[in-house]
Amino acid sequence: MSWTRRGKWHRLLLFVASQVIILGGVVWATTVRWEDRQAARSVPPLRERAFKLTPLHDCPWMVTEEQLEASLRKVYPRFRGPEPKMNYVDHAFRIWGPDAQFDDPEALSGAEMRDLLLNHVAFAKVWPNNPPFLLKTKTGPTIRYKEGRETASHIDHSLASISETGIPRDYPVRTSEEDTTFGELMQTSLRNFSLDEMEYEWSSLAYALFLPPVKSWYTTEGQELNWDRIADRLMREAPDQGVCFSQHRHHALVAVLRVHDELGPLLSPAGRKRVVAYLTAVSSLLVQSQHERGFWDDHWYAGKPPATTHADEALSGDTLTNRLVATGHTMEWLALAPEEILPPRENLTRAAQWIVRTLEQFDVEQIKGQYAFASHAADALALWRKTTPTEFMKSRLQKRQETPVSSTDNR
Amino acid sequence: MSTSTELPELTSMATAPSMLRERLSAPWTVIPVVTAFAAFFTYLNYIPLFYTDIWGHVAYGKWMLEHHRLPTEDPFLPLSAGVPVVDTSWLSQLFFGWLASVGGAEALSLVFTITLWCSYFVYTRAFYLLSGRIWLAVIGTFMTWFLGFGRHSIIRPEIFGGLCFATLIWMVVHGEPWRSRAAKLASAEGDDARSPWLLWIGIPVLFLAWANLHGSFMIGLIVLGCHAAGRTLQVLWTQRSLWEVLRDRWVIRWTLLTELALGATLINPYGVDLLIESVLFGRNENLKDILEWYNLKLVDAEGIQFGIVTLLWIGLYRFSRQRVSPTDILLLVVFATGMALVVRIIGWYAGVFTLCMMPHITDVGARLQDRWVARRRRGTESERPQSRRFVYTLVCVLAVWCAFAISPAGRQVLGGQPRPSASVYNERTPLGITEFLRENPPRGLVYAPQWWSDWLSWDGPPGIRTVVSTNIHLAPTRVWDGYMRVSKGETYWDNLLDRWAVQAVVVDKEKQKKLASEVRGSAAWKVIYEDDLGFIATRRTATTSG
Numbered sequence: 019m020s021w022t023r024r025g026k027w028h029r030l031l032l033f034v035a036s037q038v039i040i041l042g043g044v045v046w047a048t049t050v051r052w053e054d055r056q057a058a059r060s061v062p063p064l065r066e067r068a069f070k071l072t073p074l075h076d077c078p079w080m081v082t083e084e085q086l087e088a089s090l091r092k093v094y095p096r097f098r099g100p101e102p103k104m105n106y107v108d109h110a111f112r113i114w115g116p117d118a119q120f121d122d123p124e125a126l127s128g129a130e131m132r133d134l135l136l137n138h139v140a141f142a143k144v145w146p147n148n149p150p151f152l153l154k155t156k157t158g159p160t161i162r163y164k165e166g167r168e169t170a171s172h173i174d175h176s177l178a179s180i181s182e183t184g185i186p187r188d189y190p191v192r193t194s195e196e197d198t199t200f201g202e203l204m205q206t207s208l209r210n211f212s213l214d215e216m217e218y219e220w221s222s223l224a225y226a227l228f229l230p231p232v233k234s235w236y237t238t239e240g241q242e243l244n245w246d247r248i249a250d251r252l253m254r255e256a257p258d259q260g261v262c263f264s265q266h267r268h269h270a271l272v273a274v275l276r277v278h279d280e281l282g283p284l285l286s287p288a289g290r291k292r293v294v295a296y297l298t299a300v301s302s303l304l305v306q307s308q309h310e311r312g313f314w315d316d317h318w319y320a321g322k323p324p325a326t327t328h329a330d331e332a333l334s335g336d337t338l339t340n341r342l343v344a345t346g347h348t349m350e351w352l353a354l355a356p357e358e359i360l361p362p363r364e365n366l367t368r369a370a371q372w373i374v375r376t377l378e379q380f381d382v383e384q385i386k387g388q389y390a391f392a393s394h395a396a397d398a399l400a401l402w403r404k405t406t407p408t409e410f411m412k413s414r415l416q417k418r419q420e421t422p423v424s425s426t427d428n429r
Numbered sequence: 430m431s432t433s434t435e436l437p438e439l440t441s442m443a444t445a446p447s448m449l450r451e452r453l454s455a456p457w458t459v460i461p462v463v464t465a466f467a468a469f470f471t472y473l474n475y476i477p478l479f480y481t482d483i484w485g486h487v488a489y490g491k492w493m494l495e496h497h498r499l500p501t502e503d504p505f506l507p508l509s510a511g512v513p514v515v516d517t518s519w520l521s522q523l524f525f526g527w528l529a530s531v532g533g534a535e536a537l538s539l540v541f542t543i544t545l546w547c548s549y550f551v552y553t554r555a556f557y558l559l560s561g562r563i564w565l566a567v568i569g570t571f572m573t574w575f576l577g578f579g580r581h582s583i584i585r586p587e588i589f590g591g592l593c594f595a596t597l598i599w600m601v602v603h604g605e606p607w608r609s610r611a612a613k614l615a616s617a618e619g620d621d622a623r624s625p626w627l628l629w630i631g632i633p634v635l636f637l638a639w640a641n642l643h644g645s646f647m648i649g650l651i652v653l654g655c656h657a658a659g660r661t662l663q664v665l666w667t668q669r670s671l672w673e674v675l676r677d678r679w680v681i682r683w684t685l686l687t688e689l690a691l692g693a694t695l696i697n698p699y700g701v702d703l704l705i706e707s708v709l710f711g712r713n714e715n716l717k718d719i720l721e722w723y724n725l726k727l728v729d730a731e732g733i734q735f736g737i738v739t740l741l742w743i744g745l746y747r748f749s750r751q752r753v754s755p756t757d758i759l760l761l762v763v764f765a766t767g768m769a770l771v772v773r774i775i776g777w778y779a780g781v782f783t784l785c786m787m788p789h790i791t792d793v794g795a796r797l798q799d800r801w802v803a804r805r806r807r808g809t810e811s812e813r814p815q816s817r818r819f820v821y822t823l824v825c826v827l828a829v830w831c832a833f834a835i836s837p838a839g840r841q842v843l844g845g846q847p848r849p850s851a852s853v854y855n856e857r858t859p860l861g862i863t864e865f866l867r868e869n870p871p872r873g874l875v876y877a878p879q880w881w882s883d884w885l886s887w888d889g890p891p892g893i894r895t896v897v898s899t900n901i902h903l904a905p906t907r908v909w910d911g912y913m914r915v916s917k918g919e920t921y922w923d924n925l926l927d928r929w930a931v932q933a934v935v936v937d938k939e940k941q942k943k944l945a946s947e948v949r950g951s952a953a954w955k956v957i958y959e960d961d962l963g964f965i966a967t968r969r970t971a972t973t974s975g
Binding site for chain 1: 508681684691700701704705908911927929930
């Protein structure tokens with residue numbers, strides 16, 4: 019009897035023990051696998067500091083120092099005062115960077131522009147009655163866009179612009195609700211990114227500059243991304259598709275290529291070949307489509323120069339704006355592109371001189387109307403002299419201070 | 430001497446055929462059942478192949494056969510590149526792919542017929558075990574068919590899941606002695622009326638196959654889990670002792686069987702990921718746009734079916750003298766809730782509902798039958814035994830033969846003309862569109878309705894790629910949202926096509942009327958082919974991406 023009872027106890031204990039082992043094992047295995055999956059789907063780590071694309075080509079014959087100075091002076095960030103258009107601040111900061119100082123009291127310094135973009139307190143002083151530029155959302159801190167003059171013009175535009183200046187990951191950011199870092203803004207963007215985004219050019223650019231050469235990562239939609247896939251996305255649409263006549267796509271592609279070549283492999287060998295082939299094809303179209311005066315327009319991909327009409331003489335209006343957009347942006351990304359992609363220098367020189375002439379004819383007020391496009395054009399000129407606007411103007415101002423000056427010099 | 434020895438031989442020779450005839454004799458009641466099942470076979474075999482996901486499964490199978498590996502992402506959807514695939518139906522797809530390559534569409538149709546027919550046959554067997562009367566078993570099977578009607582006519586890996594589910598129901602009935610009407614009649618309502626070896630061997634084997642054939646194996650695990658939990662509740666309720674619960678043999682059995690089944694499902698190419706994926710699958714946001722993933726609405730066909738069987742449920746509980754087991758209540762509540770949330774659960778609810786109702790149908794039905802028989806016999810002197818005749822068996826054989834002979838499969842076997850394509854494929858299969866595309870292959874990505882995309886991948890030109898397919902869960906959310914906007918012809922539909930660099934659009938004229946009119950009215954697109962079902966449009970100015 020006692021043996022039987024002991025046997026039942028044993029069976030019972032065995033059952034309970036087996037349940038603990040089986041259920042524990044199932045829970046453990048599932049948890050471990052789940053955590054692995056979640057870890058694989060976490061946002062990738064960031065570099066300590068964004069990679070700064072340096073200019074590669076010095077072509078003094080394209081633009082003289084005097085022409086360059088005159089052009090750059092046109093795009094001083096003269097936004098002091100209430101309610102500056104944040105898109106312009108964004109554009110100004112990307113070309114001038116945080117160290118810029120100007121000999122014009124109307125112009126914001128680089129540090130002031132950075133403050134407007136990354137410190138809500140500074141922003142609220144100039145935009146006191148509007149919703150904040152920097153927001154806290156469910157997915158993390160982010161930048162408001164496409165909601166008016168006090169917001170960025172495109173998704174992740176500000177993120178890319180600020181990254182282009184080589185900002186550190188831990189740079190402090192103050193939103194309307196919390197103190198955070200620039201790295202957190204990047205991570206929010208990574209969490210929200212979709213490969214099928216309508217605008218993806220600036221996100222791609224920011225990621226290229228900020229992500230170490232990670233093999234791949236997952237979007238929150240569950241899609242695995244790698245740089246081949248992003249590059250293919252940048253090359254997918256027809257040439258007439260994309261913001262600023264698709265030149266931002268080319269700019270982002272050049273950034274990917276440069277980071278790949280200089281910091282380590284992002285693309286597969288086949289992926290790199292595809293990118294180079296694509297940009298070379300673009301370059302070839304640019305040569306075929308360039309107007310004899312040096313500009314490109316919204317039909318830069320047509321394979322034949324734009325027809326000359328009466329409107330060619332116009333100094334304002336959509337025609338000129340289109341030319342400034344196409345030529346300025348194109349010359350800017352070409353200045354950063356490796357030699358193998360570039361069109362002949364002759365074409366580039368004609369384009370640079372068209373920019374010089376065009377900016378020359380704009381007065382400050384006209385520039386204010388299309389600052390964003392003009393800033394790309396002026397930046398391009400500096401890059402083709404293998405310098406940056408701030409570096410160049412700093413040296414020019416220093417030279418001027420060293421030489422005897424008249425009493426009317428700026429103070 | 431010889432005479433004396435010949436006589437018995439002659440006798441035995443004379444009696445052998447008559448003994449055989451006697452053994453092969455059947456009662457007349459078998460005739461309608463056999464005829465019904467034979468007719469059901471013919472009916473199933475005549476169901477045309479549907480135009481939706483089956484072709485995606487076949488294409489996946491073909492891809493696997495060609496590449497000798499499982500796909501890690503969808504091979505036919507470039508916009509879904511990088512979305513990992515946990516192919517919950519890989520074995521079914523492999524089978525479909527092989528089948529299509531050796532036997533074409535008719536082979537697929539035959540496998541569909543046999544699988545579904547077997548499923549209902551297994552249900553009938555299970556319900557017969559429950560009721561002890563063939564006519565009640567047939568009623569139960571009909572009820573299952575009626576409730577799951579909306580889900581039975583499409584060939585897809587789910588049909589193998591359905592067969593596995595029916596087999597599980599049969600195993601449960603066979604294994605649990607108190608469910609069996611036969612056991613009840615034998616007063617063997619005890620714990621060990623029969624050895625449950627069938628369960629110990631059958632269930633792991635069943636779940637091993639099920640997990641590799643279709644993701645619905647989770648439904649089977651729920652059934653087993655409900656049995657373990659239900660039995661636990663029952664013992665707890667009757668014995669009021671946790672100790673007794675732990676000692677109860679059937680609590681232990683069902684618990685271990687559930688765990689054994691769970692363990693068997695882990696034997697698959699994805700391991701634990703298959704379980705995780707199966708649990709998470711229903712959470713995919715894209716599914717909210719698909720009819721079969723909607724909530725149950727009482728005004729829909731499924732809602733009406735649900736309403737009818739619920740009334741039946743109430744009626745049976747009112748008149749039945751059978752006890753209601755906690756297991757049955759758990760099963761009904763869990764599956765009815767599941768169906769209320771996701772209407773496609775109705776196919777599984779059908780089997781569970783009948784399983785739980787069968788004891789009550791049996792109770793009420795048997796009483797009605799007894800009363801009817803008693804009324805018929807009033808006035809007659811003696812009970813007439815049910816006659817079994819060989820000729821009834823022959824009638825059954827004739828019915829089976831006729832059904833087979835007139836079925837498409839039978840006609841092929843017997844040398845008849847094969848069916849025309851229009852009969853093999855559902856009438857809404859875009860045969861003309863794929864024929865045109867084969868002759869004029871599109872250069873880039875094709876936008877097509879998701880319900881036709883799989884057919885395009887299968888029957889269209891080699892290498893054709895579409896925006897989405899019926900693998901809706903694999904489309905990144907924004908791609909899917911964009912697809913839906915285009916499908917409805919909403920604003921910026923053309924911008925989305927530009928974004929995806931789509932070069933050709935296939936439009937279903939009946940289901941995408943707005944898109945059809947937008948495409949026709951667009952200066953950027955021109956219609957290059959049109960038939961009764963739809964049309965193909967391409968860009969007027971070809972754009973190149975790059």
